[in-house]
Amino acid sequence: MLDRIRDWVPRIVLAPSFLLVLIFVYGFIFYSGYLSMTNSRMFPSDEWIGFANYIKLFKLRHWNTALVNLGIFSFLYIAISTILGLFLAILLDQKIRGEGFLRPIYLYPMALSFIVTGIAWKWFLDPGIGIEATFHSWGWESFHFNWIKDSKMAIYTVVIAAVWQSSGFVMAMFLAGLRGIDTEIMRAAEMDGAPKSLIYRKIVIPMMRPVFLSSFVVLAHLAIKAYDLVVALTGGGPGRATEMPATFMYSYTFTRNQMGVGASSAIIMMIMIFSIIVPYLYSELKSGDRR
Amino acid sequence: MASLSIENLYKSYGNVEVLKGIDLEIEDGGFLVLVGPSGCGKSTLLNTIAGLEEITSGDIMIGGKSVAGLPPSKRDIAMVFQSYALYPNMTVAQNISFGMEVRKVEKSEREAAIKRVADMLQIGELLNRKPGQLSGGQRQRVAMGRALVRDPQVFFFDEPLSNLDAKLRVDMRTEIKRLHKRMGTTIVYVTHDQIEALTLASKIAVLKDGYLQQFGTPAEVYDDPINMFVADFMGSPSMNLVPAVVKVDGEATSVTLKEAGGIEFDLPVHNVQGLSAYAGKTIVLGIRPEALTDPHGADRTSDQIVERQCMVDVVEPAGSDTFSILHLGGKQTIARMRANAQVTAGETTTFAFDMAKAVFFDQETTLRIR
Amino acid sequence: MASLSIENLYKSYGNVEVLKGIDLEIEDGGFLVLVGPSGCGKSTLLNTIAGLEEITSGDIMIGGKSVAGLPPSKRDIAMVFQSYALYPNMTVAQNISFGMEVRKVEKSEREAAIKRVADMLQIGELLNRKPGQLSGGQRQRVAMGRALVRDPQVFFFDEPLSNLDAKLRVDMRTEIKRLHKRMGTTIVYVTHDQIEALTLASKIAVLKDGYLQQFGTPAEVYDDPINMFVADFMGSPSMNLVPAVVKVDGEATSVTLKEAGGIEFDLPVHNVQGLSAYAGKTIVLGIRPEALTDPHGADRTSDQIVERQCMVDVVEPAGSDTFSILHLGGKQTIARMRANAQVTAGETTTFAFDMAKAVFFDQETTLRIR
Amino acid sequence: DENVEVMHWWTAGGEAAALNVLKENLEKQGVNWKDMPVAGGSGVSAMTALRARVTAGNPPTAVQMMGFNIKDWSAQDVLGNLNDVAEAEGWDNVVPPALQEFSKHDGNWIAAPVNVHSTNWVWISKKALDDAGGKAPTTWDELIAMLDTMKANGITPLAHGGQAWQDGTIFDSVVLSLGDDFYKDTMIDLKPEALGGDKMVEAFDRMAKLRSYVDDNFSGRDWNLATAMVINGEAGMQIMGDWAKGEFLQSKKVPGEDFVCIRFPSTQGAVTFNSDQFVMFDVKDGLAAQKKMASAVMDPNFQIAFNTVKGSVPARTDVSDEKFDDCGKKGMADLADAGKTGRLFGSMAHGHAVPDGIKSAIFDVVTAHFNGEFDSKTAAAELVDAVESAK
Amino acid sequence: MNHTVSTSSTLGDRLIRAVIYAALILFAIYYLLPLYVMVVNSFKPLDEIRGGGMMNLPQDWTLAPWLSAWSTAQIGVDPTGLKPFFFNSILMVVPAVLLSTMLGALNGYVLTKWSFKGDKIVFGMLLLACFIPFQIVLIPMARILGLLGLAGTTPGLVLVHTVYGLGFTTLFFRNYYEAFPTELVRAAQIDGASFFQIFRRILLPSSGPIFVVTVIWQFTNVWNDFLFGASFADFDSIPITVALNNLVNSSTGVKEYNVHFAGSILAALPTLVVYIVSGRYFVRGLMAGSVKG
Ligand SMILES: Nc1ncnc2c1ncn2[C@@H]1O[C@H](COP(=O)(O)OP(=O)(O)OP(=O)(O)O)[C@@H](O)[C@H]1O
Numbered sequence A: 001m002l003d004r005i006r007d008w009v010p011r012i013v014l015a016p017s018f019l020l021v022l023i024f025v026y027g028f029i030f031y032s033g034y035l036s037m038t039n040s041r042m043f044p045s046d047e048w049i050g051f052a053n054y055i056k057l058f059k060l061r062h063w064n065t066a067l068v069n070l071g072i073f074s075f076l077y078i079a080i081s082t083i084l085g086l087f088l089a090i091l092l093d094q095k096i097r098g099e100g101f102l103r104p105i106y107l108y109p110m111a112l113s114f115i116v117t118g119i120a121w122k123w124f125l126d127p128g129i130g131i132e133a134t135f136h137s138w139g140w141e142s143f144h145f146n147w148i149k150d151s152k153m154a155i156y157t158v159v160i161a162a163v164w165q166s167s168g169f170v171m172a173m174f175l176a177g178l179r180g181i182d183t184e185i186m187r188a189a190e191m192d193g194a195p196k197s198l199i200y201r202k203i204v205i206p207m208m209r210p211v212f213l214s215s216f217v218v219l220a221h222l223a224i225k226a227y228d229l230v231v232a233l234t235g236g237g238p239g240r241a242t243e244m245p246a247t248f249m250y251s252y253t254f255t256r257n258q259m260g261v262g263a264s265s266a267i268i269m270m271i272m273i274f275s276i277i278v279p280y281l282y283s284e285l286k287s288g289d290r291r
Numbered sequence B, C: 001m002a003s004l005s006i007e008n009l010y011k012s013y014g015n016v017e018v019l020k021g022i023d024l025e026i027e028d029g030g031f032l033v034l035v036g037p038s039g040c041g042k043s044t045l046l047n048t049i050a051g052l053e054e055i056t057s058g059d060i061m062i063g064g065k066s067v068a069g070l071p072p073s074k075r076d077i078a079m080v081f082q083s084y085a086l087y088p089n090m091t092v093a094q095n096i097s098f099g100m101e102v103r104k105v106e107k108s109e110r111e112a113a114i115k116r117v118a119d120m121l122q123i124g125e126l127l128n129r130k131p132g133q134l135s136g137g138q139r140q141r142v143a144m145g146r147a148l149v150r151d152p153q154v155f156f157f158d159e160p161l162s163n164l165d166a167k168l169r170v171d172m173r174t175e176i177k178r179l180h181k182r183m184g185t186t187i188v189y190v191t192h193d194q195i196e197a198l199t200l201a202s203k204i205a206v207l208k209d210g211y212l213q214q215f216g217t218p219a220e221v222y223d224d225p226i227n228m229f230v231a232d233f234m235g236s237p238s239m240n241l242v243p244a245v246v247k248v249d250g251e252a253t254s255v256t257l258k259e260a261g262g263i264e265f266d267l268p269v270h271n272v273q274g275l276s277a278y279a280g281k282t283i284v285l286g287i288r289p290e291a292l293t294d295p296h297g298a299d300r301t302s303d304q305i306v307e308r309q310c311m312v313d314v315v316e317p318a319g320s321d322t323f324s325i326l327h328l329g330g331k332q333t334i335a336r337m338r339a340n341a342q343v344t345a346g347e348t349t350t351f352a353f354d355m356a357k358a359v360f361f362d363q364e365t366t367l368r369i370r
Numbered sequence D: 001d002e003n004v005e006v007m008h009w010w011t012a013g014g015e016a017a018a019l020n021v022l023k024e025n026l027e028k029q030g031v032n033w034k035d036m037p038v039a040g041g042s043g044v045s046a047m048t049a050l051r052a053r054v055t056a057g058n059p060p061t062a063v064q065m066m067g068f069n070i071k072d073w074s075a076q077d078v079l080g081n082l083n084d085v086a087e088a089e090g091w092d093n094v095v096p097p098a099l100q101e102f103s104k105h106d107g108n109w110i111a112a113p114v115n116v117h118s119t120n121w122v123w124i125s126k127k128a129l130d131d132a133g134g135k136a137p138t139t140w141d142e143l144i145a146m147l148d149t150m151k152a153n154g155i156t157p158l159a160h161g162g163q164a165w166q167d168g169t170i171f172d173s174v175v176l177s178l179g180d181d182f183y184k185d186t187m188i189d190l191k192p193e194a195l196g197g198d199k200m201v202e203a204f205d206r207m208a209k210l211r212s213y214v215d216d217n218f219s220g221r222d223w224n225l226a227t228a229m230v231i232n233g234e235a236g237m238q239i240m241g242d243w244a245k246g247e248f249l250q251s252k253k254v255p256g257e258d259f260v261c262i263r264f265p266s267t268q269g270a271v272t273f274n275s276d277q278f279v280m281f282d283v284k285d286g287l288a289a290q291k292k293m294a295s296a297v298m299d300p301n302f303q304i305a306f307n308t309v310k311g312s313v314p315a316r317t318d319v320s321d322e323k324f325d326d327c328g329k330k331g332m333a334d335l336a337d338a339g340k341t342g343r344l345f346g347s348m349a350h351g352h353a354v355p356d357g358i359k360s361a362i363f364d365v366v367t368a369h370f371n372g373e374f375d376s377k378t379a380a381a382e383l384v385d386a387v388e389s390a391k
Numbered sequence E: 001m002n003h004t005v006s007t008s009s010t011l012g013d014r015l016i017r018a019v020i021y022a023a024l025i026l027f028a029i030y031y032l033l034p035l036y037v038m039v040v041n042s043f044k045p046l047d048e049i050r051g052g053g054m055m056n057l058p059q060d061w062t063l064a065p066w067l068s069a070w071s072t073a074q075i076g077v078d079p080t081g082l083k084p085f086f087f088n089s090i091l092m093v094v095p096a097v098l099l100s101t102m103l104g105a106l107n108g109y110v111l112t113k114w115s116f117k118g119d120k121i122v123f124g125m126l127l128l129a130c131f132i133p134f135q136i137v138l139i140p141m142a143r144i145l146g147l148l149g150l151a152g153t154t155p156g157l158v159l160v161h162t163v164y165g166l167g168f169t170t171l172f173f174r175n176y177y178e179a180f181p182t183e184l185v186r187a188a189q190i191d192g193a194s195f196f197q198i199f200r201r202i203l204l205p206s207s208g209p210i211f212v213v214t215v216i217w218q219f220t221n222v223w224n225d226f227l228f229g230a231s232f233a234d235f236d237s238i239p240i241t242v243a244l245n246n247l248v249n250s251s252t253g254v255k256e257y258n259v260h261f262a263g264s265i266l267a268a269l270p271t272l273v274v275y276i277v278s279g280r281y282f283v284r285g286l287m288a289g290s291v292k293g
């Protein structure tokens, strides 16, 4: 009998976490799915209206803007953060003298929340008081940088700030990956006569595949949660040019009292996220079968 | 193909001195094996010759020319790494041809070269696999292949067989020997396996703590060890090193041993002049397991076989041989007997000592007494 | 101390069958060695006996009692792991005493036990170090110490020596043998080193792909292999397996071999009745390297020594022996000769075949012909 | 010990200090003030937090709220009842009916109004005005003439921050300037024919015109930075609610000397307003404290103390204006007049004309148009759709 | 005859290194600029900021904004500064980080060393939880907190942060323990150690690097959270981010930018300290497991 219980200990240990997640994540997703089919406005309601919210949702211009923005933003954000992180990691890996000093500089933005840095970035990017004005006051009159005020370009300023925040973290992950590479492989390549650039391009970077995947998970997680960033930086503007699904969902659920539509946008967003993450997870867990 | 010579080489990491004045020279087409216990500096020496590590002082010459300041790619060498260091993301064929690609060799030429080494190493069917899909022995061959497509002045092997199991090891060893014979390229080879060292080398360098202990042919190192360290290190099972007392009786010199049973016996010694200076003192007698055997197994060509009775402590039949463990001079001593020699643990048996193969060392300096 | 028996054991991981009906039995105080190529299921078998893996079907009995369903800690066993598995954050002393601590043994008693094994293994000065500060051999001894403080029914060793260098390996092997003699505890020992298997075992089990190939004493397995796999696998260098044609001439049976130089010669065979059925057919002749030697080195007690001329391909002096590689029946064949045998690569020399030690296999079934 | 937990978004600077008067007042009566400030987005975060609190069954005692938010919450049946205090203190008589519209639900008092902001103000730099002729504009054409002159004088004529509610604030005034009825039909009654009509196209044309006087960097700018532009003389004027006055006063500017406040041209006599109220929730204990708080909010002394700081005017009309400055006095008078003449309208931009969902929908269109995504015709058409789908 | 050899001293190499250093320094500037803006302006009087020139050093250095932000600025009706909220945050962050980290460690331990049928699915589900947008959980979470009687309390916030941190902590520990030799666990099993003894005595002492990574990650996320803090905190459990937001985002009050910047830096100080102090171990920790696939 006691042995039986012992056999179950691992499962019992895992159970609380599993239950918590089951309720607080999957239960809530399910609940949102339910809400998205009801006529909920300010508070949840029981009135079943089928897919009406979804139909309404896709008729909303701003929802489409939000989806397009999410696409642009997450692609650029993930791509640039990854490339920049990798690039910095490679540079730092060249036996750099002040590495211990530079690393925290690259890394620290991850420690700040956008509530904190939002104002600084907003100022910094504002043509009237920020970098443009500063350059003007230094006599470089032709300098122009007013993306944050330009509906077409504003989304890219969100990218700039987001990349600023997390590329250092990605750098750390890649640096760890680079440090983990067997030095003999580098030596073998050196012996083959390959120049540094080729060694990285042909050998080192392909070996970083697991790091690419891990950083993708972290960045995707952050991209989805870009809410604070957008609110702090542009407030969704100019106009609604930087609307994102997260801000859209928030405003429909909490300020416009259209909880049903908000929930349906949440569900669409979850579907999009899961359709990217689940295949990754699957391959990850599958390859975990080696032993 | 080129000769290699190393002059008074020093190498430090920070203030840790790893190589302390190494002098070596290997002729064109020679096979130099570096041996020594773990951490003695073998890989470091190899890396400095290859140009992968900077040296602190001294000089390295390949083909008579100093290579000081040349990067590895300019030294015209090829290397097989201990961990193989295969590029995990490339196929076997790509691994082999990467160096040529870098050197912008024509595609057709590259393919011919790949085919040549693939045939030589019998890895033709593996060419499209990735290293992750290969067994240890196959990886080893690919790593060799990568070195062999080149036609360098010198080949370097850093413990290339240490990850293989015994059977594959023997096969690969023979393969390397044959390759060397065929291509005639100078080879520098690191190992801590004595058998490998002895079978492959034209010259062996024994290192310890960054000092060169002995440098010579395998036979010199095995039969004529310069000190106790070399004697003990080379050979497996290693040489028995037994304290004994020198007895000089006119012309005749002999050494007295104490056996486990409490019996003392003498062993006559010929042609070791140096011993007379130690009359009455304790020295160390070195005798290899194969020179201490059952009378039937003793070398019929030797003229110094002496038979003595000893107590057997443990018997280890090992298929091809039977090892008997006895106690001489208070030390555990191994005798290698024929597979079907009749010995029983705990009983006294007759052993044949081949004194022609015995060597003697000073207890203090550990140096050979000649 | 207890006997161990395994009955018709099956073990699958998912739908991969790893162990396929293993039957073994080792008497109280016996020394069972499991050998087999990498991935054949040795560790899996050990783990199932230890209770670290569940079995799919079959039964395991320790001391005559089934241990089905018992957790490892209740099976009263001790184990030394291949990688030592020392707890990196604990000192040597803590490593050794952890099991007792867990079992709430008194402090004084624990200390006495630590002292006892530390003395036995000569690791007294290491007790306060962490595993990271130990050399390979020292770690190995600590791992043994951890097992030895217990007084279990059975000891398990999973390739305990595979990470050591050759010299240390020989020492540790002897140490284990002596320990077993002293304590008399039943031991199950995994290795893929044949010498270890042959020297240590009272019984050897040869595994391949999850099947038990042969189970018997070291002598049986070495001299009387049941099939080509066992013949090839046991012994180092391994047995030469050479295609030969059977010739039956009335009472006299012989086998015909082709030599590299193109010469054919016959070798007479006695007392192998089964061969007559193969008259005119090709079978495989198995002859161990030590049974194929220079005439001076041949076993004087054997009555079936046959001398023949063969071409030597490669010569590998290996200190204690000299290996000659020749080609018989199109296969590379190794002969082990005395260290100072006079052979030269590329020349023809006389070899002594000890036909009393020769064995024969069916080419198709790979089974022994008796 | 009695407690009130108050949720509000007057979190920093003068307004929070002004609220402290209320706190101290209550503490004198033995009522503990538990402060629960949630700033951000004019109460958006606070409303979210409130939603969470109510859902958790843990509502605060009183919550700062505005306009239709109050109505939304009234409908949820989670509010308290202040009838006895209101009756005892005669609130019905001193609070303008347009405010009572929000403070009462089903005839019951549920909230205590703190202030009235009017939003159709224009703040002009005196210097810029003098440079442009010195006469404050009273009609659309005069406004345009003045803005043109300012432009010619090399300053930014109109200081503005491109945030939806600021765009909406201008829009309120522009619509109102096209007639009281038009404002009522479109912003309050949401009549589709008016929303999509020619007059609405004209309103959008006027927005576009105003847009042309705004500098390039307007988007995302906080309102106070826009005000600062007027204060610094970088810009000529700003269209903003009366809270902008606080910024002028903070910079030691004197009404009439350094800046002038006028009603948006063509809206003289009418007032669009918003009003902060403390809505009382249905709490199990602390009812007495809740009532004490309501009473304290309506205390004329508090109303004066608070509103002089805040720039707004008292929510009760029986308060003396002597402590108020020129603009304040004018505001109080305007409010009283508009109340009498029926020209007091809830501000759309500040949630006093339509529910938040519709307000946001209107913002969407106004902002899109202001940023040049629509022309005026399309904007008017879009407005009809947006309002319809948000209903 | 003896001469020192140095292989990396050619002109081309020097040039390349110069370019590398230049690039690294340029990026360092990019990363430091916003912080520079914040620091510089936090030392200026408000008038100087209004005057423009945000990149200029203060002409008139003042500590007043810092003192104000810390202890006297108006955060709601009380002029308390950020000080009391700082401690609220500490009270919330410490247990939340410890709990989620410990649970993550246990989960990682079970998932790698005690695998059972279906463990992959459990892990997959835990991992997917990293990607839930927090906006959708507010209302149902509020309801559940209410039912549990945790609404508006610090323990309630701890629960929320623990739940939504589990995915990442489990991921980190699983990847780390995957590389941890299973034989050690087996050895301990044979030594008779129980499930928890093995965890506590064998795995935990070797988990230093991954603890650093996990704690940094969790600490940062929890400390910086605003949404949950604003929604689920009560007047006596308001975390510092909400207070900071109250300071910075007041709607119609006068904006004291210098105080805002000082407050922002104060609010970020603990996370900054955590990064800088343990950043050294951070890369090492990542190396030790969490980034491998
Ligand atoms: N980068 C380094 N910094 C400091 N010491 C080093 C460095 N690399 C090697 N060493 C030290 O130099 C000594 C020689 O190392 P080396 O790798 O040459 O040994 P080895 O003979 O190849 O040993 P093994 O047989 O174990 O491979 C060792 O004591 C090692 O600790």
Ligand SMILES: Nc1ncnc2c1ncn2[C@@H]1O[C@H](COP(=O)(O)OP(=O)(O)OP(=O)(O)O)[C@@H](O)[C@H]1O
Pocket: A291, C013, C016, C018, C036, C037, C038, C039, C040, C041, C042, C043, C044, C045, C192
């Ligand atoms: N958890 C597992 N799941 C699936 N297959 C496994 C698992 N563990 C082992 N195997 C497979 O079972 C077979 C036997 O493995 P085992 O570890 O027993 O080999 P071994 O004989 O000990 O080899 P080695 O000498 O390399 O240690 C191998 O093919 C291995 O791939």
Ligand SMILES: [Mg+2]
Pocket: B042, B043, B044, B082
């Ligand atoms: Mg080495």
Ligand SMILES: [Mg+2]
Pocket: C042, C043, C044
């Ligand atoms: Mg194994």
